[in-house]
Amino acid sequence: MPTIKDVALKAGVSATTVSRVLNNRGYLSEELKHKVHQAMEELNYRPNELARSLSRSKSNIIGLIIPHVSLPFFGELTSHIEEHAYREGYKLLLCNSWQDKQKEQEYIHMLRASRVDGIIMGSHTLEVEAYRQMNLPLVTFDRQISPDIPYVCSDNYEGGKLATTLLIQKGCRHLAHIGGHPKLNILSHLRCVAFEDMAKQHNLEYVTLHTDNNSFDFEAYEQLLGQLFAEHPEVDGIFAGSDIIAAYALKACRTRGRRVPEDVKIVGYDGIMLRSLLDPPITTIRQPMEAIGKLAVDLILQQVQGHSVAAAHILPVELEEGATT
Amino acid sequence: MPTIKDVALKAGVSATTVSRVLNNRGYLSEELKHKVHQAMEELNYRPNELARSLSRSKSNIIGLIIPHVSLPFFGELTSHIEEHAYREGYKLLLCNSWQDKQKEQEYIHMLRASRVDGIIMGSHTLEVEAYRQMNLPLVTFDRQISPDIPYVCSDNYEGGKLATTLLIQKGCRHLAHIGGHPKLNILSHLRCVAFEDMAKQHNLEYVTLHTDNNSFDFEAYEQLLGQLFAEHPEVDGIFAGSDIIAAYALKACRTRGRRVPEDVKIVGYDGIMLRSLLDPPITTIRQPMEAIGKLAVDLILQQVQGHSVAAAHILPVELEEGATT
DNA sequence: TTGTACGCGTTATCAT
């Protein structure tokens, strides 16, 4: 691969000048620019980003740690993050933590060693101290780690409220919520809290079930739904913590001969694109994923530029009615 | 951030010695090792990978270019690739090309500039020349670019054969295939070829439809299915080019009152995990995604090590019967 | 067994 020196030699100038042309610094005659650009063309020269990063102490890389890219929600989020990062001249280093404590820690070390400019965390199994120690621009999803670490999330409480209210309005009297593990500080647990608040407020019976781990295990969802229908056959309204869970709920209803929405109504959460291939289309609470992804990137960039940013970034959700309510 | 010099100073040795400890080169007394390690601990030192990469002319980064991570197939593949790359000490730089020619080209430039050690391409809109020019270890999916560029794919022909044969065995007499655009050299088109071969061999009527672009447009699938049922109401067996398309076929059947599998039978392709939330579970041709991901990474690593690798890597598929046949 | 000196490719500082 040709270096800046090769270009300099070919153009008959010094490496410094080539660097100036490259970065548009200082005063450069058009003729000189042209000469240098031509030499670059001829050599098919690309500046070595590793050397640039080292010299500038800035890699223009953002690290992304999420449980699994293969999950629709994270896949879509990743897509948006990558899109905006690229637009801003940043690259994305992808890390699947599998929601595993050790992997998460190793990835953090690795990203620090790679001198990424910031980390977007969609996976959180570690203690607060582990996050503070890394001393890097950071943004998290759906988790408030400490007052000084910015987080982005959808309006989980409002979403839970919208979903539950809809079920009640449509005549459901025996409500159920199925969600992930209510780990401390996981903001998505607010969906569950809103659900319970609404149910109580209307004096309705309700049950809440949740997976006992963070592994996003599909089989666990199936089991949970089996348990729900076995123990609470009277349930006629389900608020699922994600569209995936809602899809399993739909399947479970059909398996057991419960008609949807006549006998049981279902509302999901997220608004993943793949819901369009479900039949009937599920009613859901849509998160503004693109905005979330863009904001996460922007919050990193602002920190990189030395600005301090607010901690809470709660984005509005939207009820999208399908045919399961 | 502390540098190797800080560690050297603290441990009372030279930077060279620290580097030796870091890389386990040469003869080092246990005592010395211990001393250095301790200094590293105390300073929370992490070697700067940028500097290492520059010095060694090796970044330990693999670039991955795919159309969309948010599509289940690519999401799962990405997950496996990341997993194996990480295990081998490599990082993954993610690029969503949106199947866009210009983005793809820009990403290739960007990855070259970043001095990635190799590129895994799951997106291909460019001409052969563009690939040759990059002069980097390369592996592609489902596309034979030129005889010297290794590719990995599932046994597309065999998969198409299995799917079609099953439909025929189950009594289908009017077959249809819906797949992506049959662009030159796209190996997945072999699924379609096998379909046609089998249909002809059994003297059965058949139609093949395909999207007219590469955009993986969900709406296009819906339209295509509408067209299929409008123009060919007699169709009783559908071989879909992907599980996503199969899901839309299922939905289209239900919308039109066609019972599955009684009136129409459906077979998909890929074997994405999310098919488990479809109801009924679709019959599909499962690609060994994990093996594909691992092989792609290994083929890059072998090239990095200077070994030449075979061009064709065709992995076996498996018929997995669900309830749509 | 350990240290010195130089190179990796680029940017920044200081001259000219």
Added chain:
DNA sequence: ATGATAACGCGTACAA
């Protein structure tokens, strides 16, 4: 306006 020189942090001959 342009060039020489020193850094950025690390690896590696070569020397001792």
